[in-house]
Amino acid sequence: NAGVTQTPKFQVLKTGQSMTLQCAQDMNHEYMSWYRQDPGMGLRLIHYSVGAGITDQGEVPNGYNVSRSTTEDFPLRLLSAAPSQTSVYFCASSYGSGHLSPLHFGNGTRLTVT
Amino acid sequence: AQKVTQAQTEISVVEKEDVTLDCVYETRDTTYYLFWYKQPPSGELVFLIRRNSFDEQNEISGRYSWNFQKSTSSFNFTITASQVVDSAVYFCALSEIMNYGGSQGNLIFGKGTKLSVKP
Numbered sequence: 001n002a003g004v005t006q007t008p009k010f011q012v013l014k015t016g017q018s019m020t021l022q023c024a025q026d027m028n029h030e031y032m033s034w035y036r037q038d039p040g041m042g043l044r045l046i047h048y049s050v051g052a053g054i055t056d057q058g059e060v061p062n063g064y065n066v067s068r069s070t071t072e073d074f075p076l077r078l079l080s081a082a083p084s085q086t087s088v089y090f091c092a093s094s095y096g097s098g099h100l101s102p103l104h105f106g107n108g109t110r111l112t113v114t
Numbered sequence: 115a116q117k118v119t120q121a122q123t124e125i126s127v128v129e130k131e132d133v134t135l136d137c138v139y140e141t142r143d144t145t146y147y148l149f150w151y152k153q154p155p156s157g158e159l160v161f162l163i164r165r166n167s168f169d170e171q172n173e174i175s176g177r178y179s180w181n182f183q184k185s186t187s188s189f190n191f192t193i194t195a196s197q198v199v200d201s202a203v204y205f206c207a208l209s210e211i212m213n214y215g216g217s218q219g220n221l222i223f224g225k226g227t228k229l230s231v232k233p
Contacts (some may be wrong), residue, residue: 033220040123042205042225043159050218058220090159099209099219100147102161 002026006091006106013081013113021076021109023091031098032074036060036087037108043090048098049074081113116141116210118224126230127196135191135227137206143167147209148182148189149221154202162204165189196231203228 007022025032033048045058049068063085065077074093078085088110092103117140127133139148150162163173165182173180177194193200207221 035223040225042120043207043223045220045222048220056212088157092159097218099211099221102149102164103151103159103221104161105159107158 004091004093004104004106006089006109008109009107011109011111013078013111015081015083015113017081019078019081021078021089021091021111023074023076023106024072025074025091025093025104026072027093027095027104028071029093029095029104030071031096031101032068032091032093033058033098033103034064034066034074034076035090035092037090038087046076046089050097078111083113085111086113087111116143116208116222118206118208118222120204120206120224120227122227123225124228124230126232129198129231129233130195131231132192132194133196133229133231135193135204135206135229137189137191137224139187139189139206139208141187141208141210143209143211146211149207149209150180150189150191151205151207151223152202153205153226159205162191193229196229198231198233201229201231 004025030051034046035043044060047066049055091106094101119138146167148165152160179192181190203226205226206224211219
């Protein structure tokens with residue numbers, strides 16, 4: 001039972017490069033989200049989706065783009081990487097709404113932008 | 115606005131000591147949910163407990179217990195007889211409703227408390 005799968009686990013980018021962080025879940029969860037974790041800042045919500053075709057911004061959306069074409073996948077795109085985007089990124093999903101049910105997290109992607 | 119404050123950045127205890135992790139929240143919602151998550155050194159995030167605002171009963175699960183007090187807007191987490199395996203970062207989280215009907219929302223996380231349990 002895979003749960004939430006994130007790829008890659010590690011990534012190094014140069015400033016200005018773009019890339020996509022992949023997230024897939026096999027639990028048929030409607031809700032999916034992306035958080036970033038920075039030292040001393042906790043987890044901050046980037047974008048979220050309540051179902052296929054529906055996405056919305058969280059607390060720190062600038063510099064990121066998302067789409068939700070299927071229930072299973074929720075990729076996060078960095079349009080033009082900046083050193084401030086160096087962080088650990090977590091994808092999460094839940095049954096029903098994201099504020100009522102426990103979130104299932106992926107194992108994270110550690111991104112370094114030089 | 116929703117806010118979660120975990121004032122203790124780091125706590126260090128010796129094995130078998132009891133330790134309490136504090137969580138204070140602010141919310142505009144009359145109905146809300148509170149959560150605790152654990153992040154061990156391996157990095158994954160693990161769900162521990164969910165509590166809704168109508169249920170103020172304390173909860174105990176083995177060595178873990180949670181004290182929810184609406185009057186002080188707190189949802190504290192106590193580990194009894196701590197063990198080295200309890201070493202982790204612990205996050206408290208609060209629900210944030212995103213639409214009027216309350217059917218959609220997200221979780222707002224505190225900054226976390228790093229617990230180190232030494233043998």
